Amino acid sequence: MSLLPKSRKARRRLMVVATAAPIVVASAALAFYALGNSVSFFYSPVQARSAHVPTGRTIELGGLVAKGSVVKQPDGSITFVVADHAATDKVVYRGDLPDLFREGQGVVTKGAFRPDGDFEASEVLAKHDERYMPREVTRALKASGEWRGDGAQAAASKPTGTGA
């Protein structure tokens, strides 16, 4: 018992620290372990090309949905082209598209590249707000010089306008 501090207050503090320390260490270890398996990186098509994303790795691919590229295939899947200034990727998606999905607008898809080079999406992110632009898409478009500015974006995304 000689190792323990003498005052009851100090002993109580030691007890609290001795309980808290393993919890903190365990949860930190758990967090970093779990993070390694659930982080997915975001790329625009040209970034994905230059980063040589291996097939099968789950990533997020984002950009603008190319005009006229959305095709409903007879097998029930949907294909569309995600584009930035320099590259395009064909995306295959089997689910129901989000209600706010439009040609010419920003989109973020989650999935992996197939060996044939197409991107198989398991998720197409929907936004509540049609004026909302995913931050990564904004940044990628700005980086590629394709950004049309907030005003242009808002006007483009509301085809019916306000005075109609």
Place this chain on the structure above:
Amino acid sequence: MTAELGSFALILAFALSIAQVALSAGGRLRGSAALTGAGEGAAVGAFVSIAAAFAALMYAFVTSDFSVANVAANSHTAQPLFYKITGAWGSHEGSMLLWCLALTGYGAVVALTGPGLPWRLKATTVASQGCLGVLFIGYTVFASNPLLRVANPLVEGASLNPLLQDPFFAIHPPFLYSGYVGMSVVFSLGVGALIEGRVDAAWARWVRPWSLVAWSLLTIGITLGSFWSYYVLGWGGWWAWDPVENASFMPWLVATALLHSATVTEKRGAMAAWTVFLALLAFTFSMLGAFLVRSGILTSVHAFALEPKRGILLLDILGIAAGSGFALFAWRAPSLPPGGLFAPISRESALLLNNLFLSAATVAVLFGTLYPLIAQAAFGAAVSVGPPYFNLVFGSLMGAVLLILPIGPLMAWKRGELKGVLQRLWWAALAAVVAGALVFAFHEPRKAFAGAGVALGVWLIGGTLTELAERARLGRTSLSEAGRRLRALPRGAWGMTFAHIGLGVFLLGAAIDGTGKVETAKVMAVGDQVDAGGGYHLSLDQVGQVDGPNYLANRGTLSVTKAGNPICTAAPERRFYPASGQTTSKVALCLRGVSDVYVVFGEQRTGANGQPGWLVRIFWNPWARMIFLGPLLMALGGGISLSDRRLRIGLPRRAAGTRGAASLEPAE
């Protein structure tokens, strides 16, 4: 004219909040009851002014006054009246005004009630609440006034986002905001306690009703929001660990920890500094949530569209309020008197463990939510953190909390005995193990998580009922005596019982729905049939056009049968809103006990045989309703606890007479 009056009222509220701070702080310093009384008057005045501004905004929405920019952007003449009204808080600007309304409302209630509060503490609390009012009303006036006019008014508005035109969405922000902002009173009481250097059992008793109110409302708000996401977004799920969902969940976790640590401070005078820390932290997380939702800094499904300038202003407000609160804490907390001692095996220790795990879980959620920002800053990589991270980390930490949960209430204060407690819990443990094993053996698909979740849920409910039986001395006295004892239990005990059972109910639902969900998607023509999960069989009987008040819809009518017996008719719709050019889904829910057959009517597609059809998605969501029922039970528990007589009386009556004389001690 009303919009100008509203703007004026808003600016008046800003001025009154400044007066509230100056008068209350000045009155406290000079020891003048007249000045602090005037400060309380200013607090009430600020609330009345904000209420007037809010009424003006509502009036502009109801009358479709499109010369007001916010109305033009979020309303439409064809919108039903109910959604015209709720459009008032459907936008960023309007919801900030709702936030201010709640903030000043709580301030006014603090000013008008609490005769039992020592006048010094009350004055500093009102002053602190006033400071928060100045910050948030100032932000609303100068950066996000919803009542601004436009130079060239439009003939027609752009309409409220159709996804928000739903009764559950319409009512969930008031609950959520009252919950978020309710934490501001707890924050102000914490600031007051630090300035007055007084954190004791009496202070904890004043904190308790406020944290209970805020916690219960936040619980309801999160549940309604989750239910809205469940049946409006048509994805079949109810929680996605989206940053905005996390933003509402973190204050809830902190408030839950606060409720438990405040009990220790109230009953035993211990953990005082920690309780104050949590009191400051709860509102800090509320403000962080407001910032995350509105700055657009994180990619979220729910985020408002916004320019970053406002985000920076909100970050400044967060920094000022939380920064000064925690600086005060760092300065004053070491001088707080130490509390009572307790043994390693005691109820205090159980509650301390609860707090450690809840805090670790909060930090884990915060880390996962902010990690995309950290990664962007540190490695320049754009990343997102998926649900597996949250499920694993949060799930493990909460699992640990839930394991010790039934033990805590049975443990004695100060020095408990673990062996006796475990002996009393043996049948709850047995029931849990049996239930878990049965689920593991028979539930499809076989998953360890389902068994573990159900076992934990049964352990919680069984353990809580054991505690209730112990209190009633059930089995050791006559039944009538046990009934009399149950009736004599304090409301607070009943509240705890309801809340813990509610958590168990939620857990059962989450475990079964999370593992047993079956999704079926098929392109169906009229007359087609499909087998969905749970043994249900659906056939598409007809597809018709529906002319709604402000939308056009395709409605599919599907009959649901099980083993040949008709169960119900589902009529999901796919709605098109011409005003905003948006399409939304109206999900049809066929309630079976606590489970749902969930039908989404999708777009027109070409089927496998080349014939046109409609994409129909069906989810079998077993026990899904328990996910929403459980939290409502928890909120009910909060409400019952709030009606405890100990919270209302027992505070000295002489408060009114000797006000301003001396610091008062509670009678108990």
